[in-house]
Amino acid sequence: xxxxxxxxxxxxxxxxxxxxxxxxxxxxxxxxxxxxxxxxxxxxxxxxxxxxxxxxxxxxxxxxxxxxxxxxxxxxxxxxxxxxxxxxxxxxxxxxxxxxxxxxxxxxxxxxxxxxxxxxxxxxxxxxxxxxxxxxxxxxxxxxxxxxxxxxxxxxxxxxxxxxxxxxxxxxxxxxxxxxxxxxxxxxxx
Numbered sequence: 381x382x383x384x385x386x387x388x389x390x391x392x393x394x395x396x397x398x399x400x401x402x403x404x405x406x407x408x409x410x411x412x413x414x415x416x417x418x419x420x421x422x423x424x425x426x427x428x429x430x431x432x433x434x435x436x437x438x439x440x441x442x443x444x445x446x447x448x449x450x451x452x453x454x455x456x457x458x459x460x461x462x463x464x465x466x467x468x469x470x471x472x473x474x475x476x477x478x479x480x481x482x483x484x485x486x487x488x489x490x491x492x493x494x495x496x497x498x499x500x501x502x503x504x505x506x507x508x509x510x511x512x513x514x515x516x517x518x519x520x521x522x523x524x525x526x527x528x529x530x531x532x533x534x535x536x537x538x539x540x541x542x543x544x545x546x547x548x549x550x551x552x553x554x555x556x557x558x559x560x561x562x563x564x565x566x567x568x569x570x
Contacts, residue, residue: 388472388493389415389445390548392528393555395435396504397422406555407438415445417462417474417495417550418454429454447472465489474528478511480519487525495550496520498531503553517544 391414393406407416418435420428432454439446440457447460460472464482466489474493475486486494498505499516510531511519520527526547533541534554541549 392550402556409555412443419449493526495528495530500532502532
């Protein structure tokens with residue numbers, strides 16, 4: 381996979397409606413230079429665009445990379461697109477993958493990042509099938525790409541993510557909950 385963007389974020393926040401006001405805390409907790417995939421699919425388009433504009437202001441202040449999920453353009457200064465669209469879009473193009481076939485489709489589409497999920501159980505998809513560590517490793521085995529591990533990960537999973545050869549990791553809940561005091565001293569972004 382060609383590397384169009386040499387300095388892609390290794391840490392990502394996936395937004396969604398269930399975050400409510402914790403969205404703002406999560407944006408503040410992300411390390412500078414992290415990425416945000418703005419989803420909020422269920423909002424009407426006008427409300428989604430308005431929220432995207434608010435998130436964009438925080439992202440600019442905090443030096444976060446902000447990409448939108450889905451096909452609808454949400455406003456000025458989008459830095460990329462997340463989704464299964466085989467066309468290249470300006471900026472970063474990321475692709476969700478739950479299987480090896482979906483990874484291959486992302487590769488054919490020229491995705492800059494491939495989000496492999498769900499590694500572990502998540503509140504987003506209660507009772508859903510997970511890949512587990514072995515499954516996440518197996519579906520990406522032998523493929524040269526920038527993979528982002530997603531699904532049930534916490535900041536304490538950083539060491540495994542790195543040792544497993546993932547480019548980085550993404551989460552929702554990991555950024556909505558504060559770190560215990562003992563982990564604040566040890567947390568180092570990958």
